Amino acid sequence: MIRKMKDLELEKVSQIWLDSNLEAHDFIDKNFWLDNYPMVKEQFKTAEIYVDAELEIKGFVGLQSDYIAGIFVEKSYRNQGIGKKLINFLKKNHQELSLDVYDKNIRAKQFYEKNGFEVSTQSIERETGEKESRLVWKKVNYG
Known part of the structure; x- marks a missing residue:
C-alpha cells in the first residue's frame, strides 16, 4: 500500500536513503552522503514523501511538484517491483515527471x-x- 509518510517513520526512511545512496553510488566519496545526511533528514520532515508499506516500509519516493527527488528501496525488497509500483503511483497523478540520475548509476538509469x-x-x-x-x-x- 502506498501512502504519505508518517512523522514516526522519519528514522526508517532516512536510513533507507543513506544505505541506498552509499550502496548505489560507490563512485562518490561516502562522506558526501554522511555529511548530507542530517540536512536531508531535516528536509524529509517537510517533503512530499510516499512510502510503500504494509507491516514495514519497503521503499519510498520523494517528490517536489513534478520532480522525483529519488526512489529508494530497502535492500531486502529490491527486485520485487517496489520501484515500479512507486513510479506507477506517481504516473497516475501527473502529466509529466522528471528526475536526475548519475550516469554511473547504470541500474537506476536503465530502470527509469x-x-x-x-x-x-x-x-x-x-x-x-x-x-x-x-x-x-x-x-x-x-484521442
Missing part, C-alpha cells in the same frame, strides 16, 4: 528508461563533479 523516461539533458553535478542526466516522462494522451 525501462519505465518510459527519456534523457532530455546532461550536465555535471557541481557538488560531486559527476555526470548526470535529466530524465523526463510524459503521459501519452490518446
Whole structure:
C-alpha cells in the first residue's frame, strides 16, 4: 500500500536513503552522503514523501511538484517491483515527471528508461563533479 509518510517513520526512511545512496553510488566519496545526511533528514520532515508499506516500509519516493527527488528501496525488497509500483503511483497523478540520475548509476538509469523516461539533458553535478542526466516522462494522451 502506498501512502504519505508518517512523522514516526522519519528514522526508517532516512536510513533507507543513506544505505541506498552509499550502496548505489560507490563512485562518490561516502562522506558526501554522511555529511548530507542530517540536512536531508531535516528536509524529509517537510517533503512530499510516499512510502510503500504494509507491516514495514519497503521503499519510498520523494517528490517536489513534478520532480522525483529519488526512489529508494530497502535492500531486502529490491527486485520485487517496489520501484515500479512507486513510479506507477506517481504516473497516475501527473502529466509529466522528471528526475536526475548519475550516469554511473547504470541500474537506476536503465530502470527509469525501462519505465518510459527519456534523457532530455546532461550536465555535471557541481557538488560531486559527476555526470548526470535529466530524465523526463510524459503521459501519452490518446484521442
